[in-house]
Every structure is written in structure tokens, then in C-alpha cells.
Amino acid sequence: MFSNQQIETLPQHQRIQFQSLADKAIWHVQINWLIFYLPLMAVIIAVRYFNTNIASSIAPHWLLVLPVIVLLSLLYNVYSVRAKGIAVREHDIAFKRGLIWQHVTLLPIARIQHTEIHRGPIERKLGLATLRLYSAGGMSADLHISGLTDKYCNDIRQFIQNYGCDERVKSDESIDE
Amino acid sequence: MNNNEWQRVSRWALVYFIVHFAIRFFKGGLLNLLPVLVVFVTQVEQKWFWAQIATSVAVVGLFVYAFAYFINFKYRISSEQEILLNKGVFKKERLTLKFARVQNVNIAEPFYFQPLNLVNCIFDAAGSNAQEVVIPGVKLNHAEQVREQVMAFKAQLQQESSDEQVIPDEAVSSSQTLSISNAEIAKFGLISNMAILALAALAPFINAIFEFLETAFIDRLEAVFNEQAVFIGSAATMAIMVAVLLMILVAVLLSVVMALVRFFNFQLYLQDEKFKRIAGLFERQQLSVSLEKIQSVHIKQNVIARLLKRYTVVCPQVSSGGAGVASAHKNKQTLVMPVLTASQVRQVCSWLFPWFIDLKELNFIKPERALLYKNTVLYALLPTCVAVVFLHSMFDLLVVLWGLLLLPALVSMVYLSYQKTGIALYHHENRYFAVFKTGMLGSQYRVFEVYKAQSATTTSTYLMRRSELKSLYIQLASGSVTMPYLKCNQANQFVDFVLHEIEATQRSWF
Numbered sequence: 001m002f003s004n005q006q007i008e009t010l011p012q013h014q015r016i017q018f019q020s021l022a023d024k025a026i027w028h029v030q031i032n033w034l035i036f037y038l039p040l041m042a043v044i045i046a047v048r049y050f051n052t053n054i055a056s057s058i059a060p061h062w063l064l065v066l067p068v069i070v071l072l073s074l075l076y077n078v079y080s081v082r083a084k085g086i087a088v089r090e091h092d093i094a095f096k097r098g099l100i101w102q103h104v105t106l107l108p109i110a111r112i113q114h115t116e117i118h119r120g121p122i123e124r125k126l127g128l129a130t131l132r133l134y135s136a137g138g139m140s141a142d143l144h145i146s147g148l149t150d151k152y153c154n155d156i157r158q159f160i161q162n163y164g165c166d167e168r169v170k171s172d173e174s175i176d177e
Numbered sequence: 178m179n180n181n182e183w184q185r186v187s188r189w190a191l192v193y194f195i196v197h198f199a200i201r202f203f204k205g206g207l208l209n210l211l212p213v214l215v216v217f218v219t220q221v222e223q224k225w226f227w228a229q230i231a232t233s234v235a236v237v238g239l240f241v242y243a244f245a246y247f248i249n250f251k252y253r254i255s256s257e258q259e260i261l262l263n264k265g266v267f268k269k270e271r272l273t274l275k276f277a278r279v280q281n282v283n284i285a286e287p288f289y290f291q292p293l294n295l296v297n298c299i300f301d302a303a304g305s306n307a308q309e310v311v312i313p314g315v316k317l318n319h320a321e322q323v324r325e326q327v328m329a330f331k332a333q334l335q336q337e338s339s340d341e342q343v344i345p346d347e348a349v350s351s352s353q354t355l356s357i358s359n360a361e362i363a364k365f366g367l368i369s370n371m372a373i374l375a376l377a378a379l380a381p382f383i384n385a386i387f388e389f390l391e392t393a394f395i396d397r398l399e400a401v402f403n404e405q406a407v408f409i410g411s412a413a414t415m416a417i418m419v420a421v422l423l424m425i426l427v428a429v430l431l432s433v434v435m436a437l438v439r440f441f442n443f444q445l446y447l448q449d450e451k452f453k454r455i456a457g458l459f460e461r462q463q464l465s466v467s468l469e470k471i472q473s474v475h476i477k478q479n480v481i482a483r484l485l486k487r488y489t490v491v492c493p494q495v496s497s498g499g500a501g502v503a504s505a506h507k508n509k510q511t512l513v514m515p516v517l518t519a520s521q522v523r524q525v526c527s528w529l530f531p532w533f534i535d536l537k538e539l540n541f542i543k544p545e546r547a548l549l550y551k552n553t554v555l556y557a558l559l560p561t562c563v564a565v566v567f568l569h570s571m572f573d574l575l576v577v578l579w580g581l582l583l584l585p586a587l588v589s590m591v592y593l594s595y596q597k598t599g600i601a602l603y604h605h606e607n608r609y610f611a612v613f614k615t616g617m618l619g620s621q622y623r624v625f626e627v628y629k630a631q632s633a634t635t636t637s638t639y640l641m642r643r644s645e646l647k648s649l650y651i652q653l654a655s656g657s658v659t660m661p662y663l664k665c666n667q668a669n670q671f672v673d674f675v676l677h678e679i680e681a682t683q684r685s686w687f
């Protein structure tokens with residue numbers, strides 16, 4: 001029998017103990033970042049040296065800005081990964097992210113429409129995976145969590161799949177009683 | 178009704194297939210043929226001759242394809258409570274749609290079927306266009322029988338799955354109606370942004386239109402103004418102004434026509450916990466929406482609607498992705514009540530929410546004043562500074578002072594927007610409803626039952642955290658709602674409450 005007693009104190013999400021991403025998650029982020037930006041920097045430097053018009057308008061010391069940006073970004077990535085955390089509760093999944101804009105998203109498992117696990121070549125090498133959880137009506141995934149171990153992703157997916165079954169079993173048991 | 182024999186549709190359905198494929202060709206195919214068109218325009222000699230040949234081939238191709246499609250099109254309502262469809266010309270398709278998966282059965286009556294008493298029977302499978310099954314050119318009574326059969330099966334399913342016994346309520350089952358006159362519908366043309374849509378549709382031809390206007394219209398107007406010595410200033414400027422005014426008038430007229438085409442003779446019924454809407458000029462579209470499937474109610478009033486004292490009410494169902502509310506509104510399954518008076522809004526909303534009162538009377542929680550300060554800096558002070566610097570670099574001091582007039586206008590807009598932002602909760606018979614209010618010159622209300630939310634997010638910046646503030650974002654199955662700059666404890670409490678409602682409520686949310 002379903003009961004709906006008035007609740008004096010609601011479970012508070014701000015007390016959730018978030019679990020950090022996998023140790024290798026930072027490598028995944030840094031490698032991805034470098035794969036995109038190193039070739040871009042190489043192109044900028046090549047254009048600067050081979051095109052005389054651009055060479056005359058950009059002084060050589062301005063090129064030092066590029067490695068500084070790279071270093072700052074690598075540092076930002078470290079703190080950004082540390083700021084991320086996931087928590088799986090009995091009825092929902094919580095994910096926090098962001099350094100400047102801090103977001104905390106809570107997605108009830110009962111509202112998850114489908115689950116996807118992605119593994120790119122770098123993720124496969126590092127034993128990582130990306131988990132995407134979709135509810136209804138959103139433009140894209142409600143939760144997009146990269147940097148989890150492959151096993152943890154599969155465990156979460158299994159937990160989500162079992163959720164409906166467990167609920168049904170509970171309700172069947174209560175009907176039997 | 179169950180039939181193990183494959184059935185053919187009426188031969189008049191061929192007209193539907195021709196129209197359907199012609200529209201599909203213009204919508205999708207023409208864009209793909211754009212490179213060929215470019216080559217044709219730039220490279221081919223004797224364009225008129227080859228254009229005639231190409232058009233004839235396309236028309237013959239369309240007729241042959243539609244005929245082949247018609248020949249192959251067969252359907253069957255099987256005894257296993259499913260609709261089977263055989264269709265396709267080059268790629269044969271066998272489609273099975275179980276009654277349990279059908280969300281709605283809509284009956285559309287295109288103008289070319291009206292004298293024949295034929296209709297299109299449309300089965301919607303998941304609120305998405307891709308999942309739509311259409312059986313064209315069937316008799317109206319046959320379509321209604323099929324609809325009854327599907328809905329009876331679904332009602333039986335729901336009754337079996339429901340823990341609680343549904344007690345039929347005589348008062349609810351008696352039909353309630355709402356009709357909107359066509360004069361009112363025309364007002365929707367003025368209120369809505371259909372004029373912009375009409376102009377957007379003309380966008381690919383905008384260069385050609387401007388060239389035509391310049392040669393056929395503006396040059397002549399300029400000549401007329403030049404002859405009239407009374408006009409002070411440039412005749413060319415006057416001609417362009419008149420042309421722009423005329424274009425706006427044409428756009429508004431188009432907008433009114435589009436509104437009439439879509440909502441002509443609008444009638445809405447509430448029967449057996451379902452909204453049934455019939456509207457349309459060329460095609461009488463019947464839309465049937467269960468009250469429980471409505472995810473939220475969107476009550477809108479823009480500036481023009483405010484002047485006319487009218488509202489638009491939108492009841493979206495689950496949207497299949499896309500940009501939130503906008504995508505939900507374009508969804509065919511979204512129930513739109515285009516022009517309602519305040520009393521009609523109360524009437525319709527009280528069918529949906531028995532507690533419904535004038536929303537202005539609700540006790541709205543306003544955002545903190547920090548939002549007003551932030552928006553004043555970002556959207557009033559900063560743009561004014563940029564405008565003043567820009568004007569200063571180009572004009573003299575007097576013009577720069579005119580630029581400063583921008584500041585009070587922008588500050589007023591920011592203040593109005595701040596005043597119209599709010600959130601309220603309403604408790605009625607153990608059910609909780611949330612109302613989100615936004616607006617500037619107009620106003621918008623989103624009303625939804627809390628347990629229908631999909632997820633909740635809080636956001637805070639460094640400065641917000643220092644002031645103990647958070648913004649709230651609730652994802653619905655039909656878009657999303659946001660409430661900026663709430664006190665931290667209010668935002669947290671709201672999120673906890675939403676989660677509790679979602680997780681503890683056993684009722685189906687769609």
C-alpha cells in the first residue's frame with residue numbers, strides 16, 4: 001500500500017557526499033585538450049613564419065602568449081576535474097561540475113529514458129568511459145559524465161536497469177501481503 | 178473491426194499521396210537540388226526549354242511514384258491489437274504499431290476529401306513526427322471506429338495497470354466546449370510572430386525580392402516624390418520608408434492569413450478527461466489530448482496581446498527533443514488555444530487545475546535584488562557605455578548626449594523584467610503545482626504539477642555563493658523553466674521538494 005504521509009524534513013541534497021572522478025580522468029582531459037590545441041598552435045606559428053605580411057604585424061614575443069595560454073588551461077583543467085563529483089543515491093543520481101559557474105544536477109532514476117556509455121580510443125586506453133543519461137524533453141543528455149571508470153559506468157547502468165524491476169518487486173511483495 | 182485481410186485505402190487516397198510527396202519534395206528535395214539549380218542557371222543554354230522538360234519529367238515522376246505507392250499501400254487492424262502497414266516503392270516497409278504504443282489517434286479532413294466524406298486517420302506513437310502513421314482516404318465513421326477501438330484498448334490497459342479504481346465522474350464526462358470566432362483568430366495573426374515566420378520563408382528569395390522592389394517600386398516612388406516639391410528631404414529615403422511600411426503591412430496580412438488557415442472555426446471540447454480540438458481552413462485537424470498527458474500549461478501575453486486584452490494558452494505534451502518550449506510548440510501534438518479572454522483562460526485552466534485562480538493573486542517569491550543590480554550593469558550600463566564610446570568616435574558631443582537616453586530605457590526594461598520574475602507553489606488536495614512567471618512588457622506563466630518535472634539543477638557563480646544565492650533550473654518533458662537568484666536555502670528546499678515529489682509519486686507522468 002502506497003503511503004503519502006506529510007514529511008516534516010525532506011532529504012537534503014546539499015549533504016550528498018560526492019565521489020571524485022577516476023584518477024586517470026585528468027589525463028583524458030589534458031590529452032584531449034592538447035590534441036586539439038597543439039596542432040592549432042603549430043599552424044599559427046607556421047603562418048607567422050611563412051607569411052611575411054603577418055610576420056611583420058605580429059612581433060615574435062607575442063608568440064610566447066601561446067604556451068602561457070596552454071599552461072594556464074592545463075592548470076584550469078586540473079581544478080575543473082577536481083571540482084567534478086558524482087553520487088548515486090537510492091532514487092536519483094547527482095552530478096556537480098564547474099569552477100566559476102558551479103552546477104549541481106539531480107536526475108531521478110525514475111525519469112531516465114535511456115542510458116548511453118561511450119568509449120573513445122583514448123578512454124579505452126585509459127580504462128575510462130563516458131556516461132550519458134537522458135530524460136524526456138531535453139535537447140541533449142541531462143547528465144554527461146566523462147572520466148568514470150568503465151566498470152563504474154556499467155555498474156551505474158545496471159543499477160538504473162534494476163531500479164524499475166526492484167520497484168516492481170517491492171510493489172508485488174506489498175500486494176502479496 | 179479486427180480484420181485478418183489486408184485492406185486497401187480508397188482510390189481517392191491517390192490525391193493525398195500526390196499532395197504529400199509534392200510537399201515533401203518542396204520541403205526537403207528542393208534544397209538538395211540547389212547545386213543542380215545553380216549549375217542549371219549558370220551553365221545551361223535554352224533555359225526555358227530545359228526547364229519545361231525537367232518540370233514535365235518531375236510531374237510525371239511524381240504521379241508514377243504516388244501511383245506505385247498507392248498500389249503497394251495496404252493496412253490491417255490485427256486481432257492482436259496492432260496496426261500493420263505495408264508500404265514503399267523501392268524500399269518495401271512493413272510497419273507494426275501496437276495499440277499500447279499509440280499516444281493519440283487524430284482525424285484530419287483535407288479540403289480535397291471534404292465532398293467525399295473521407296478523412297486521414299493519423300496514429301501518433303510517441304509525440305514525434307517520425308513515429309506517425311497515416312492511413313489516408315478512409316471513411317469518417319471507419320476512422321472513428323478505429324479510434325474508439327484503440328482508445329478503448331488503452332483505457333482498459335490503464336485500468337489494469339492502475340492501483341486505484343477509477344470512478345467515472347458524471348460531471349466531468351459531460352462535455353464542456355469553447356469556441357473561438359474567426360475575428361478573434363485574426364487577432365492571433367497580429368499577436369503571434371507568424372509574420373516573422375512568413376518573412377523567414379521568403380528569406381531564400383530575399384535578394385530577388387529586393388531587386389524586384391527596387392526596379393518595380395522604389396524607383397517609381399522616388400520619381401513620384403521628386404515631382405512633389407512639398408516633400409522635404411530625400412525622395413529616395415521616403416520611397417524606401419514607404420516600401421518598408423508596405424512590407425510590414427504585407428507581413429502582418431500574411432500572418433493573419435496563416436492564423437486563419439491554422440485555426441479557422443476553432444472548437445474545443447472537454448470530454449472524458451480529454452481535450453478534443455477541431456480547427457483548420459483547408460484541413461480540419463482533429464487533435465485529441467488526454468489531460469494527464471499535458472506536461473505543463475503556458476499562459477502567454479505579449480505587448481500586442483496586452484493591448485488587445487487577450488492571452489494565448491499552450492498545452493504541450495512530451496516533446497521529442499529540440500529547443501525546449503519552442504520545439505514543444507511546433508510539435509503537432511501540442512494543443513494551442515490561440516486567443517482567449519481572461520475569463521476564457523480561467524475557464525480552460527479550471528478544467529485542467531480545479532484550484533485555478535487568477536495567477537496574479539498567487540504569492541510569488543521574487544528573485545533577490547542582486548539580480549536587478551547585475552542585470553542593470555550587464556544589460557543597461559554596459560551597452561550604454563559601448564554606445565556612447567561608439568557615438569563619440571563618430572559624431573559630436575550633442576549626438577553622444579542622445580546616446581545617454583538609452584540608459585533610462587534599458588534600466589526600465591531591466592526593472593520591468595525583474596518585477597515580472599517569480600515562482601509560486603500551490604497545494605491542492607495533496608497535489609503540488611508550481612507556477613513560474615517571467616516577462617517584460619508582456620508576461621508568461623508556466624504552470625505544472627511538480628511531480629512531472631524531469632530533473633533539477635542549481636547554479637551559482639563565485640559572487641552568488643558569497644551572497645548565498647543560487648539559480649534554479651527545472652527540466653520538464655516539454656521544455657524547461659528557470660528561476661534566477663533565489664536565496665540558497667529556498668533553491669535547495671525547492672530542489673529537495675521536487676525530487677521528493679518525483680520519487681514518491683506513483684502516478685504516471687505521461
